[in-house]
Amino acid sequence: MVKDIDETRQVIYIDRHFIHEVTSPQAFSGLRDRNIPIHRTSQTTATADHNVPTLNQHLPIKEPLSRSQVEALTSNCAEFGVELYQLGHELQGIVHVIGPELGITKPGMTIVCGDSHTSTHGAFGNIAFGIGTSQVEQVFATQCLILDKPKTMRINVNGQLQKGVTAKDVILYIIAQLTAAGGTGHFVEYAGSTFEAMSMEERMTVCNMSIEMGARGGMIAPDQTTIDYIKGRKFAPTGAKLKEAIAYWSTLKTDDDAVFDQEYSYDAADISPMLTYGTNPGMGIKIDQSIPLSDSYEDPKQLVKSLDYMGFAQGESLINKRIGHVFIGSCTNARIEDLRQVADFVTGKQKADHVQVWIVPGSKLVSKQAIEEGLDKIFAQAGFQLREPGCSACLGMNEDKVPAGEYCVSTSNRNFEGRQGPGARTILASPLTAAAAAIEGKIVDVRKYLN
Amino acid sequence: MEAFNTLISSAVPMPIENVDTDQIIPARFLKAITKIGFGDNLFRDWRYDRSDKEITDFVLNNPTYTGDILVAGKNFGCGSSREHAAWALTGYGFKVVVSSFFADIFRGNALNNGLLPIQVSETDLDIIFRTIESNHAAQFEVNLKEQYLKIIDQDITIAFEIDNYKKECLMMGYDDIDYLLNLKPEIEVFEAEHTLY
Numbered sequence: 062m063v064k065d066i067d068e069t070r071q072v073i074y075i076d077r078h079f080i081h082e083v084t085s086p087q088a089f090s091g092l093r094d095r096n097i098p099i100h101r102t103s104q105t106t107a108t109a110d111h112n113v114p115t116l117n118q119h120l121p122i123k124e125p126l127s128r129s130q131v132e133a134l135t136s137n138c139a140e141f142g143v144e145l146y147q148l149g150h151e152l153q154g155i156v157h158v159i160g161p162e163l164g165i166t167k168p169g170m171t172i173v174c175g176d177s178h179t180s181t182h183g184a185f186g187n188i189a190f191g192i193g194t195s196q197v198e199q200v201f202a203t204q205c206l207i208l209d210k211p212k213t214m215r216i217n218v219n220g221q222l223q224k225g226v227t228a229k230d231v232i233l234y235i236i237a238q239l240t241a242a243g244g245t246g247h248f249v250e251y252a253g254s255t256f257e258a259m260s261m262e263e264r265m266t267v268c269n270m271s272i273e274m275g276a277r278g279g280m281i282a283p284d285q286t287t288i289d290y291i292k293g294r295k296f297a298p299t300g301a302k303l304k305e306a307i308a309y310w311s312t313l314k315t316d317d318d319a320v321f322d323q324e325y326s327y328d329a330a331d332i333s334p335m336l337t338y339g340t341n342p343g344m345g346i347k348i349d350q351s352i353p354l355s356d357s358y359e360d361p362k363q364l365v366k367s368l369d370y371m372g373f374a375q376g377e378s379l380i381n382k383r384i385g386h387v388f389i390g391s392c393t394n395a396r397i398e399d400l401r402q403v404a405d406f407v408t409g410k411q412k413a414d415h416v417q418v419w420i421v422p423g424s425k426l427v428s429k430q431a432i433e434e435g436l437d438k439i440f441a442q443a444g445f446q447l448r449e450p451g452c453s454a455c456l457g458m459n460e461d462k463v464p465a466g467e468y469c470v471s472t473s474n475r476n477f478e479g480r481q482g483p484g485a486r487t488i489l490a491s492p493l494t495a496a497a498a499a500i501e502g503k504i505v506d507v508r509k510y511l512n
Numbered sequence: 513m514e515a516f517n518t519l520i521s522s523a524v525p526m527p528i529e530n531v532d533t534d535q536i537i538p539a540r541f542l543k544a545i546t547k548i549g550f551g552d553n554l555f556r557d558w559r560y561d562r563s564d565k566e567i568t569d570f571v572l573n574n575p576t577y578t579g580d581i582l583v584a585g586k587n588f589g590c591g592s593s594r595e596h597a598a599w600a601l602t603g604y605g606f607k608v609v610v611s612s613f614f615a616d617i618f619r620g621n622a623l624n625n626g627l628l629p630i631q632v633s634e635t636d637l638d639i640i641f642r643t644i645e646s647n648h649a650a651q652f653e654v655n656l657k658e659q660y661l662k663i664i665d666q667d668i669t670i671a672f673e674i675d676n677y678k679k680e681c682l683m684m685g686y687d688d689i690d691y692l693l694n695l696k697p698e699i700e701v702f703e704a705e706h707t708l709y
């Protein structure tokens with residue numbers, strides 16, 4: 062913190078700034094209008110992800126507007142001296158996937174990006190949150206932001222998860238409990254043995270979706286798992302600096318007597334594979350539950366409107382619903398661990414004929430690793446299409462869209478109306494549940510394969 | 513940024529909760545590299561059908577509702593951090609949004625773009641909706657300096673909160689960058705003492 066402005070407002074120093082093509086052009090123009098440089102280019106990293114095609118990335122981008130945004134990023138980064146992992150670069154990928162995998166994201170930092178899922182980086186025990194374009198310009202200009210002091214929330218989950226229940230189900234379960242606005246204004250700490258047992262990839266999946274309950278960010282205290290993940294990565298400290306860093310990271314724990322503005326506790330054993338049935342991520346149910354009835358729902362109008370959009374009825378089960386699309390990707394679930402889990406499940410199986418399955422890796426490095434491990438062959442045999450990295454059908458800004466009226470089981474983070482394309486109907490789920498749906502062409506409880 | 517002081521206007525009612533940024537401005541319209549023109553696509557998929565025909569029962573297509581004030585249900589602006597949502601609202605001509613709750617990032621983005629988010633209680637929001645329903649042309653007065661929203665027809669005055677810093681910025685037409693640039697010396701002192709791993 063650089064300075065207190067008043068009781069509620071502070072000037073916060075930003076250690077790392079990630080940028081991408083969609084929310085940066087107007088901020089660069091702002092600098093140009095004011096005739097000022099970027100304050101610390103060495104703390105700024107850029108990548109092209111939101112708009113990029115996921116096939117034939119070596120060819121020029123066909124869609125003229127997407128091309129102009131990606132080109133603007135390239136020329137802006139060159140003009141202002143920012144390191145850019147552009148399309149075709151071996152380190153390119155979704156901004157929240159590459160930061161951690163390159164070891165840029167480390168504990169105890171403040172991290173921002175003009176993208177709400179910046180909360181992903183909180184998995185390393187840092188303060189990471191999404192910002193708007195004016196704030197991108199502020200960080201460019203001064204490496205600082207003016208912020209309101211947030212409220213705090215702790216969510217405890219303890220115990221062992223059932224087989225077939227993943228980190229994605231844990232966060233969908235939490236959001237379903239707290240609703241899409243339940244975390245508004247809060248920074249959330251996830252604590253308890255369930256999170257402690259998770260890999261960094263799983264912790265990132267959890268923190269990634271903090272924003273879907275309205276929270277500003279989410280974090281998990283760093284531990285040995287965190288340190289082991291960072292060690293040896295491209296931008297990780299080494300030698301004496303690493304020792305010093307580890308000593309510092311080990312101090313980043315919440316005090317035992319800390320008091321939170323809100324606190325919730327759940328039992329891991331209560332969590333099942335989760336699905337969303339509506340048009341915000343809080344509208345989720347356990348796969349073996351039915352869609353709620355409007356008279357028992359806190360906002361009946363919203364329920365009716367969402368179900369109308371989704372083509373579902375109150376009180377019905379989603380099991381055996383026929384689906385036409387499966388999207389395995391996004392900064393929530395497109396890391397190597399997610400791809401391995403899917404490959405492991407589909408080995409020797411075939412997708413249903415009528416389903417189109419896209420696997421979109423989170424980064425070039427994930428892609429490369431998947432191919433090195435032979436996952437590409439498993440996917441090809443199963444009829445899953447492994448594409449090139451980018452945000453893709455998570456937000457349908459490029460040509461990867463789900464057609465109107467069709468159902469897509471998606472490992473992404475938002476099921477808003479039209480998010481995956483105008484009229485597209487999104488059902489959020491874990492990579493395992495998505496893979497099982499791809500195989501059967503309908504929604505199934507993945508646990509039946511595992512027990 | 514344009515300075516904001518007082519405003520007298522009718523209002524456009526949108527009694528929908530959890531209006532997310534994807535509805536305010538769908539992602540496919542985020543490809544521009546300037547801030548201009550987003551107003552045309554404000555609430556695009558609610559305003560136009562897939563063949564770009566106006567959906568007549570959507571409130572923005574109903575000529576009896578006009579004005580610079582948008583009144584919306586709880587949790588307005590949830591979803592993504594895209595500032596384009598604020599640009600779309602200001603580009604369309606809105607200067608004030610009234611709701612019983614705003615998503616955090618949206619509120620910050622709005623304030624940084626001269627769009628005043630006014631948070632009122634559920635009860636007051638209800639009164640406002642009912643007022644507009646019974647008289648589509650009902651006039652409202654917004655006074656930023658005195659921090660109130662007045663339903664002129666009914667002579668009801670509703671006070672609202674805004675912190676002093678943001679209020680001053682809006683009234684002067686300043687943004688956060690102007691403030692931060694003045695802090696550069698302090699920022700550099702901080703940097704000299706701060707270790708980055």
Ligand code: SF4
Nearest residue numbers: 178391392452455456
């Ligand atoms: S994958 Fe989706 S949520 Fe993640 S950064 Fe890209 S668009 Fe945003």
